[in-house]
Amino acid sequence: MTEVRLVDIEKRYGGFLALPKQSLTIEAGEFLVLLGPSGCGKTTTMRMIAGLEDITSGDVLIDNDRVNDKPPKDRDIAMVFQNYGLYPHMTVAQNIGYPLKLRGISKAECTARVLEIAEKVELEELLKRRPSELSGGQRQRVALARAIIRTPKIFLMDEPLSNLDAKLRVTMRAELKHLHHELGVTTIYVTHDQMEAMTLATRIAVMREGRIVQLDTPKKIYSEPVDLFVAGFIGSPSMNLIKGEVENGFFVAKGVKIPVQFSDRCDVVLGVRPEDLEIVERQRANIMAPVYALELTGDATLVTIKDGATSICVRGPADFEANIDEVCHIAPRKPEKLHLFDKSTGERLNS
Ligand SMILES: Nc1ncnc2c1ncn2[C@@H]1O[C@H](COP(=O)(O)OP(=O)(O)OP(=O)(O)O)[C@@H](O)[C@H]1O
Ligand SMILES: [Mg+2]
Numbered sequence: 001m002t003e004v005r006l007v008d009i010e011k012r013y014g015g016f017l018a019l020p021k022q023s024l025t026i027e028a029g030e031f032l033v034l035l036g037p038s039g040c041g042k043t044t045t046m047r048m049i050a051g052l053e054d055i056t057s058g059d060v061l062i063d064n065d066r067v068n069d070k071p072p073k074d075r076d077i078a079m080v081f082q083n084y085g086l087y088p089h090m091t092v093a094q095n096i097g098y099p100l101k102l103r104g105i106s107k108a109e110c111t112a113r114v115l116e117i118a119e120k121v122e123l124e125e126l127l128k129r130r131p132s133e134l135s136g137g138q139r140q141r142v143a144l145a146r147a148i149i150r151t152p153k154i155f156l157m158d159e160p161l162s163n164l165d166a167k168l169r170v171t172m173r174a175e176l177k178h179l180h181h182e183l184g185v186t187t188i189y190v191t192h193d194q195m196e197a198m199t200l201a202t203r204i205a206v207m208r209e210g211r212i213v214q215l216d217t218p219k220k221i222y223s224e225p226v227d228l229f230v231a232g233f234i235g236s237p238s239m240n241l242i243k244g245e246v247e248n249g250f251f252v253a254k255g256v257k258i259p260v261q262f263s264d265r266c267d268v269v270l271g272v273r274p275e276d277l278e279i280v281e282r283q284r285a286n287i288m289a290p291v292y293a294l295e296l297t298g299d300a301t302l303v304t305i306k307d308g309a310t311s312i313c314v315r316g317p318a319d320f321e322a323n324i325d326e327v328c329h330i331a332p333r334k335p336e337k338l339h340l341f342d343k344s345t346g347e348r349l350n351s
Contacts, residue, residue, distance in 0.1 A: 036207030
């Protein structure tokens with residue numbers, strides 16, 4: 001298994017600083033997910049590891065071997081590109097089998113492997129087509145199949161499931177997870193889908209404007225986001241972020257009064273996830289506001305209440321019923337699931 005180290009790596013495009021100097025170690029056998037909004041530098045990071053992009057300064061080490069000047073083909077990396085990168089003149093089967101052909105594997109073995117992988121990504125019916133005759137999601141699966149047909153030192157996957165429908169995405173996610181379990185190949189995976197990040201990653205690096213703002217296990221990132229950016233990015237529906245202040249042991253905002261163990265302070269933001277709130281009777285309520293919207297998801301009802309500028313979502317039971325504008329009473333399930341942030345810096349205040 002292979003370790004990848006980025007040491008004091010920096011990337012500039014002319015005058016534009018895409019990635020400020022930083023270091024990151026991807027441990028051998030790890031499934032590291034780079035998660036962040038569009039333009040934050042995920043693809044650039046991957047391309048530098050693959051050798052497709054020059055590094056402005058710093059080093060890329062693959063198993064302690066400095067590879068800055070090594071061409072991509074000598075790095076033993078299989079990559080799924082965001083734009084697929086398929087060979088237009090080749091059929092699906094030829095595209096998928098290409099990495100094996102390059103390695104001089106016999107035609108019979110190649111054909112058998114192609115069929116095996118094509119079944120995994122549900123493409124076995126389309127092997128004779130060319131990329132121009134495929135849908136976006138089908139092309140994406142060809143790219144994925146081409147990457148996973150052999151066992152490289154490192155997998156780099158840039159949004160490999162972004163164009164698949166919801167059901168296929170979940171199936172492919174499980175395939176990738178199983179593949180990682182089976183082969184244990186060090187994988188760096190880019191997504192802006194936080195659900196994909198949570199389910200696949202051994203660790204997630206949350207990026208913002210070129211910087212890694214939090215690097216941790218999915219569990220820790222979910223339960224202890226370091227700042228408002230991470231708090232708002234991870235989780236669906238998003239964490240409620242309520243502006244207010246701490247006064248005499250209570251967090252207070254319009255319609256909200258919740259006991260917190262924190263010293264008095266203005267300009268804070270209380271974060272609480274919809275599933276960490278519950279609908280209660282009036283006497284136990286810490287939050288009271290009229291119902292603004294009800295959304296049945298099947299196994300739950302998402303209840304949004306709104307009082308002035310403050311809007312709060314709570315995950316209620318599937319059989320919950322209320323009229324719009326009717327006052328709803330809410331309380332946090334557990335005090336340890338409350339997060340406090342500094343409103344101006346965005347930093348987490350409680351541990
Ligand atoms: N060749 C280039 N020349 C100049 N700027 C570039 C170049 N390639 C990327 N950038 C800039 O670098 C930043 C990071 O781009 P990158 O493609 O890594 O983002 P990303 O996180 O992959 O985004 P997305 O989720 O949209 O794919 C962006 O601001 C982008 O505009
Ligand atoms: Mg990208």
